[in-house]
Amino acid sequence: MVRSEELGIGYEHDEGVAWVVEDLDLEVEHGVVTCLIGESGCGKSTIGNAISGLLPPYARTYGRLVVADRVVIDGDKMNFTGVRGKVVVRIAQDPASALNPYLTIGEQLSTAIRTHFPGLSEHDVRSKALELLSDVMLGEDVYDRYPHQLSGGMKRRAAIALALAPEPEVIVADEPTSALDAYLKYAVASLLKKLQREWELTLVFITHDVSIARYICDQVVVVYAGRIVEEGASPRCLESPSHPYLELLLKALPKRFSKDRLADIPGMPPRPGMYPTGCKFHPRCPYVFERCRQEEPPIIKAGDRLVRCWRYYEQSLT
Amino acid sequence: MSSPLLKIENLHAFYTVPLGGLRYGYRKVWALKGVNLDVFPGTTLGVVGGSGSGKTSLIRAILGFLRPAKGRILFRGMDISKLDRRRRMEIVKEIGYVPQEPSQSINPKMTIKDSIAEPLRPLGLSKEDIEKRIGVVMEMLDLDRSVGRMLARELSGGMLQRVAIARAIILKPRLLLLDEPTSFLDISTQAQILNILRDLKEELGLTYVLVSHDIDVVSYISDRIAVMVSGKVVEEGVAEKILREPLHPYTSILLNPEGVAREISIANSETDLCPIRSWCPLRMKKCSTEPPPAVKIDNEERTVLCWHYTT
């Protein structure tokens, strides 16, 4: 459904281009929930924006990105007409800011519906909008309300309904659960999961929260410094990590019944445009050896997953 | 057992917010509705709760940013909410504060060194003394000396949070109030800060009140845990016991949120009734008529605010 080939994305600034994402080979199958996991600044939002066609005009690209058999990024050219909305929609992090404060929920829904289903009568548009609202468990009264008249939870659901209005095939959810209380996180995630099953959607779920990822995803993609460092077809990757980064990341999470010292990952993630040579993780890696400093490892098949680490290189040759 | 370093008795506090819309006037929003807590020297009390539970207000009330409407805040037996300015300055030295958002707690236009040294200013120490004490705390927090000359905007969130901790401990306080110290940080930086906090506590014999929405973060360094909902402490006790066997239904949800996976409502009303009475699995008739009592169990070790445990 979504396939990228050596995709690179960077942002132009005064002195040149800061490449945020490099050599990205991502493949997302139809009807699958894929989690992009990574810390802030690793480029996961950039990937999400690229897939949903929301890259700003000062973004530079190379490689190819294919969404639903349409080549949307080819070299430095982007073409999202007919893809944005129709095929892929993004759900923003903060639902309150994603709803237009000047329009009622109903107006926003019907504007989107009218755009994508131009033949519908006004009556059909309305009933379609009401249907969407009931899909996200909102009452009909919400149709005539302004966003500020809704509670936080209702806004979140209205924003999800709005994203479903064009009946897309792919939904990119960019940190939809951050800054929420624990049980609300799962409420949002389970609603998304439910809709994904019912509508047979392909869901790209971007998060930094490992436990939510474990809860919702089918496929795990761990991103570090704009690269995929580990990719697995099931949430099990998060229980038995292969890449040192993921391993340390999981060890750095406080665990409920253990008072063992948390893993200190030394240093900080590198900033875009200032990535080190060789393996991007080598300055912070406890297993670093000479080759890591010199050469960037390719993505290697190791067991049930793909890992970008030299430690698995020998193993893969045999 | 020794006497508590900090004792909070029946604390009530409110904010005034504009009535909203275009109506004129203000209304009271009760942030704290009768909080009782004891913090013993050398221990860590973890306060956990969702947004709007009043956990940050609790910290602000102790700091004096929020004036208590009722109740007492006793520090070493003195009610610090009623002290005059001069006496208060004495107490202030013993209570440090690490705020939530590092980018808002350190002035971006000031050098790191000046920021750290700020609490020392009213003391009138000599320049060498100040330099020495800055050096000591910076070393404790693994801050390079060169950082001292930098400005806040040149540092990452994790570094800034270290600076905030350095500032909080430079007066050698006995009590440290930590308001969500890691909620703006990445996982790896969060681990660094939590480790530092744990080390500092041992080194300096500090007492912590740690507020967080993340029960796993709280459990990592807490001896006791208090769970807050809607301005009340609904459960308080030894950390281990609460984690293994939560009694209050809200605590169970905090510990096992994926088990619920639906939106639940917290009544933030002005009434003293139980805030989760609308969906609570243990609810009784009494819950919607009378406010829940504080029930002591486990040899007075644990308090639960729930009718279910009255028998």
Next chain:
Amino acid sequence: MITINYILKRAILSLVLILGVISLTFIAMNFIPGDPAFVWAGKPRGPGAAVAIESAREYLGLDLPLHVRLATYLYRFFTGDWGISVRFKQPVLSIVVRSFTASLELVLYSFAIATPLAIWLGTKAAVSRGGTVDRVIYYVSTVLAGSPRFLLAGLLYLVLYMVNYNYLGLRLDPAYSVLRGPTGFATIDTLILGRLDAFADALLRLIPPALAISTYPLGVLVRVVRVTLSEAFEEEYVRQAASLGLARKVIVRKYAFPNILPVTSQLSGLMFTYMLIDAMVVENVFSREGLGEAVAKAVVSSDYPLLIGATVFVAIVLIVVNTVADIVQAAVDPRVRL
């Protein structure tokens, strides 16, 4: 619907401000350095001076106790007795009202010319930001907002004079001077009286100075519309709309455009002050009667009562205008609607 409460609150606040302005002028009148009576009388010299000062002293009641003076002042203020102009020998209030109405007419027409044009140009610029169209609109509007109005007015006057444009000076042809309507606006009064010929005359005399004044709101509004729309385009909900695949036209019109309403209405209130100053200047270039003419004459003859009256009157108008602008600003935003 915005609540009556809010309007009431704003009304009370502006009333308090108006009382403040009045008290301020009372202080200015009674505690000025030197002899207040001498200043009030217009710093007279010559034989009549002693009489004039004496009558001023009597009017100000300088020998009375302070509270009596304040009470008298407030009483006179609310009954419309604002003193007698030194220069015009007429009641201050009637002069102020008459000349202010003339200036206000100019200001309103300039607004009417500038606002639609500015919104159109500003939107054009914002939509093509970074492009040539935007750059041209941006620089032209910056230069327009930055040019002194008397220069523009002077050049316009010169050009019109050269082409023998017959509608320069005055607000109405002297032939129509008998026409007096209830509003004081020449263009409205003539319409009320059903004199279309006089209306045309008034309009043709009004448009050149109004054009000169309108360059200011035009320049400012174009830039504000451009900036506000550009900011709106960065809003998350505009991105969301784009992500939904909505057409650009729909996004601009439905999603971004409502953002400019509150800002524009509030700014119109603020610009009013400067437009009034511009009107006073431009009037003089076209030698129309108005507040500018009155003030220019008042300064020369030290017409203290007239200036005090004019200051209070204009301050009250500004307070009212800004209050109304605030209320409108609130009313067009659904977030504060109830």
Next chain:
Amino acid sequence: MSSLPLRSTIEDITSLLTRTWRKRPGFRVSLIIMIVLFTVAALGPYIAPYPRQGLGVEIDVTNALLPPSPKHILGTDSLGRDVLSRVLFALGRGLYQSLVVVAVSLVLGIVVGSFTALAPRSIEAVVSYVIELLLALPSILLAALLAILLGGTATSITVALIVTWFPWYARVSYLQARGLRELDFVRIPLYYGLSRAYVVVKHIGPNILAPMIVEALSDMGSVVLEISSITFLFGIGIGSFEEPDLGMMVANGLRDLVRAPWVFTAPAAILALIAIVFTVFGEAVYEEHHPILRRRWWLWF
């Protein structure tokens, strides 16, 4: 140690200016013209061909309203004074006056605004009220009143403008400081018992100074226009005048607009140049300071 806040503000402003210089041709042009204008204004009294006429102490009625000629490059006015000399003298005064108005209003506004935000509630309410009150006063009428009371026109205009401009800066910096006072880096020093004055100087001031300076830079053009409008009106009323002032010269030239347009045009053009250059300059800085406008950006959807 104490000079640091100021230093960081100066750094901010200079980096902002150099960035604007690099990116905006309008800014480059206006800055160069501004430098030329200021140089001419500084040298004006020395290079003026008829300094005594420029100052206004000498008139020459026999040579009234002469058109431009090699002897009088910009012609003469109704009192026979050399217009060029008058303009050269007036330029310096005008620039100086507007700089004083902006600088004094800015400093006064920041001080009043930032202290008000930290003051007790009652004082805060009173000062905010006074600021609103001053904002309602029409500058031009205030200047006229002061002109009667104080006599000297230049001073009364400066005072009137400061009285009406500084409340703007006070209000803006009050709003900014009110936003800052909720932040922990302001609360914490207060908690530790440091004085309000310290907090204003160390925490509030440095954080609002740079945006306020940008605000003031973009207001320079308006101040020039407002001053000239007021002096213009005064000039209309006054029959003859000595002081060299561009606004008054324009007013004076207006009487002979048709007969001798040069008397009107020369000072008006100079004023227009100053005001436009200031406006373009300020706007460029403002746009470059503005996080969204700064971006090289165009519609992408």
